[in-house]
Amino acid sequence: MRFTIQWKLMASYLFLVLFIGGVFFAYLSHTLNHHLTAEIRQNLATEARLTQMIARRDIGQMRADAPAVAAAISREARARVTIILASGKVAGDSEIAPDQLKGLENHLNRPEVQQALKSGSGESIRYSATIKTPMLYVAVPLKTAGGEEGVVRLALPLTALEQAKGSIRTLLAASLAVSLLVALVLSYILSRVTSRSLRTITILAKQIGRGDFSRRIPVPTRDEVGELARVMNDMAARIEQQMERTSAERNRLDTILRGMGEGLMVSDANGLITMVNPAFLDLFSLKESVEGRHIIEIARHPALNDAFKAIVASRDERIEKMTLVLGEEKHVLTHWVPLVDSGELQGVVAVFHDITDLTKLENIRQDFVANVSHELRTPVTVIKGYAEALIDGTMESDPERARKFVEIILSHSERLAALIGDLLTLSQLEAGSMNLEKTTVRPDQVAKHALELLEPKAARKGIAIDCSGMAGAPPVLADPGRLEQVMVNLLDNAIKYTPESGSISFTVAGEEAMVRIGVKDTGVGIPPKDLPRIFERFYRVDTARSRDEGGTGLGLSIVKHIIQLHGGTVGVESEPGKGSEFWFTLKKA
16 A cells, blocks of 8 residues: 555554653553552451451450351441351351351461461452452451451452453543644644655656656746755756657667567676567567566577677677577577677677578488489499490390390489479479369379379288278369379389288378378388478488388478469378378368
8 A cells, every 4th residue: 555645644643642642641550550459458358357356356256256246347347248167167257148158168378377377467469269350359368356266358359440441541541642643643744744745756757757748747846845846846847858869769770670580689798688679579479568578588498598698708799600490490590799889798689680581401412412413323333334234245245144134224314204204294393384284183093093003012022002991082173184193203212112911991081171082001101200301302311222112212201292283281190010091181172
């Protein structure tokens, strides 16, 4: 809860009055209690001594005379009188009938009785179990004319004392309440007058704080409050000018930062981010504000934190390439610049250039050149070697062997032609220059035709191919020739990588407006690390086996591009040792 200065002043006044009144109340209450108790104790002691004298004179035998004497004295003294034998038994009590005295407990151990027997007088204040009320007891020793010894005790209820003290406390409390009420009214008036100028300054200062710098505070006095008003007016004028300049500069800076394609980050010397631009948030896939957070919190990558530590330690510009794993692998070129003022490091500015696409293109180009060179070198080398052997005379000296050489040359030339054909097809697909003649196609018929083409190859390995899964497949919108090329490639791959006596099957599933067609085998499977790259050009899981089977390494890449031109997607699900399923989707006709 927020308290204004007016209420604080009122509270101080009230607290002072309450403190003084409380001390006064406590002092009077204590003094009254002590004074009244002492007065009653002294009067009761005097009456006890008078009772001692009367009892000594009037009691001949304790048990016979004590009840009547105790009752007579009690009527005059207006106090309870108890006469106790030296053995502790009660001989007479003004409040107890004589025939009930035998049922009273022994009073020898009462504190006032023990003090009277030892020192000649005794007193105590305690609760009386007999008459159920607090009592003040005063006792003195007694020796009757007959020589019997005992104790005479007077007791006075403290109820009257408590009533008197309660009345006085009520009077004091009422006086204190009236004083507080008067103090409340006066303190409210005084605090309101005192805080009026401060309230005015506060209201106008809030308006200035909300951006209304045109407001000025009136200066009614020449005291400290007036001086404060003048200082705040000057400050408001300067802030208004500074805010106009700052706003214009911020607008220019925001425009520049929003227009930057590179990510920009500014942090303090401790690594806490103070500013970023939208490109930075996009680069690190951040949806919320990162100001005030540490660099390591937004991207838990050691290279980023190490680069920051290095720039802080060296205070020199730093350009560094790094690879960040942010959902997907990103290649970033970073440029770090320290912010140094008067020899002190104030912060760091970092610019992040996303070179992921450039890196991928460079890697693809390098891989493509290397793979094409490697794929072309093998058949060219074989053709050249066997051609040289034929030229050296093998054709005349060993016609049968020369025939085998020619067959090998023919085989590798066909492989070379297939590779060049696949490269040309892939080039047309990637360039988008291939025209598709889409029409309504029944996938089961295309699958059967592809099976007829590859059935001899599957029969040589004893592989069973099941097309029953294609029954009832809905028609799709596709180019029949290209769809057959896709199925032939997938079926051919399945036959290559399925061991003898294995099995291959087609699967079909509906996905809203798309049809999902798969080719499932019981082959060797694909390791998880190779799955993301399986559709890349020239990528092979088992390079040696792929070449032995006569593959070019471009079949799956061609499948992917053909399906993408149809508006579909491709994918693979595989587990090593348990086979694979290559699938693609096409639009329903």
